[in-house]
Amino acid sequence: MSAPDDHTSPAAASSRTRPPRWWRLLGRDRGAAAAAVILALVFLVALFGRLFLGDRAVRQDLRASLRPPSLDHGFYGLLGTDVLGRSVLARLVDAAATTLSIAVPAVLCSLLIGSALGLWAGYHGGVRENVAMRVADVILSFPSLLIAVVVLYVFAPSAMNIVLILAVARIPVYLRTARAEAAELRSRLFVDAARTFGTPGSAIIRRHLLPIALPTLLTVATLDFCFVMLTESSLSFLGIGIQPPEVSWGLMVAQGRQYLRTAWWIAVLPGLAIMVTTVSATVLAAWVRLATDPGQRWRLTLPRKRRGERAAVPPEMIA
Template structure:
C-alpha cells in the first residue's frame, strides 16, 4: 500500500469507484428503456387520465352508436364508440384507473401480510413455521379465482370485497417465499452475531433479513400484479366484479 506522504505533489488520492445509478444502467439497454417509458406512460394515464376525460366514459349518444375509429368527431373518437355511443378510448382510460385501484391495494396488502408472516415464521422455525405453512397450504389448495367467485356470490360484489378476497388468496405466495428466504438466512454468521449481542428478533428480521429478502419479494409482487389484474377482469366478465357503470 502506498503511503499518502510518498505521493508526488499535486497528485490526489484515487477516488472510490461508485456503482452506476439505476437510470444509467437502464439507459444502456434500449429495449428495457423503451419498455420502462411505455409502462410509465400507461401508469400515468391510469393514474391521472380520469381527471382529464371527465364523464366522457359514461356519456351516451345513441346517434353515435358503433362509430368506426376516426378523428372526424374529435380525439375521443380515435377508437370509435360502443353500442351506446360511448367513447371506447375514454372507457379504456377510465377502466385502466379502475383496474389499478383494485390491483395495487390487493398486491400491497398480500405483500405486507404474507412477507411479515413468512419472515417471522422462517426466522423462528419450529411450531410457528409449521402452523404458518399448513395455513398457506390450505389456502393454496383452492384456486384463488374459485374462492373469489364463491365469496362474491355470497356477499355483494364491490371493489372493497374484491380487494380483500384477492389479497387473502395471494398471501400464501409471499408467505412461502419470505419463509424460504428467512429460513436460509437465520443460520448466517451475521445473524448469529446479531443474536449473540442480544439484538431483539424483530430488529434482526427488520435490519438484516428483510433487506436481503426484499428484492425477491418485489420480483414476485411484480409478476403477481399481472395475475391479480387478470383475475379481476375475469370476475367482471362473470358479472361479480366491478359493477356498471364502472
C-alpha cells in the first residue's frame, strides 16, 4: 500500500486557518447585512442627494397642497406633498443631510475627546483618574436633553450649538468606557514589558491600549449615534432645534403632526425614516461587537440554524 499523497501546501493550510473577511461574515448574517445596506443608502442620500434636488425641498406650489403619495405627479410626488405643496420626498432627502450633519460630528467629537481622556486617566490612575471620573459624574448628573433645552433656549438654536451641546453631554459615556478598559489593561504583562523597556506612557496608550479598546468604543459610538439622532429629532420636534427654512426629520414630524388625520404621510414618513435608521444602527452595532471580538467571532462562522445550538462553546471544542 502506498502512503497517502498529501497535496496540502503551506499556503493552503494558512488560508484554511485564516479568519474570514469581514464582508463574508457580514454576508452570512442577513439582518446585519440588510442593516448595513440601509445605513449605506442613508449616508449616500445624505451626502449626494442635495446635488440632484436643486430647490425642490423648498419650492412651494399651493395648487399641489396635501397631495397623497402617487406616481401621477412625477417622481418627486411619489411620497406626496405638504401643506405648502412641497415634495415630501425632496424634503426627506434634504432632512437626512441635516440630521446626519449633526449626529455624526457630535458622535465623533465626543468619541475622540472622551476616549482620549478615558485612556489617559485609566492608564495613569491616581488623582488624574479621580478628577476625570468626578467631571464625568457631574456632566452625567444632568439629563442631556434638559441641558440641551436650557442652553438652546438661552442661545440661538443652530446646528453648531446643537453639535457642541450633544458632544459635551456624551463625552462621559466614552470617558467611562475607555477608563474601564485602560484600568483593566494597565496591569497586563505586555504593558509591564513595555514599561520595562522604557516606552513612554503616551506610546503605550496609543500602541497597546487603544487597539484593544477600540472595538468596544466603536460599538458604543454606533449605539450612541442612535441616541444623538433621536435627541436632535426631539429638540427639533419641540421647536428649539433646527429652525426653518432648514429641515430635519424631527422638524418634519413636528410640522406634520396637525395633519395626521388628513395627510398622515407628512409626519409618518420622516418618523419611519428615524425608526429604520436607528434600528439598523442598533442591529449593525450588535454584529460589529461580535465581529471585532476574537473570542466571539466564531459565532458568526456557524450556519444560521446552528447559531443557537451550543452557543457557549467554540466549534473546535465541540466533540
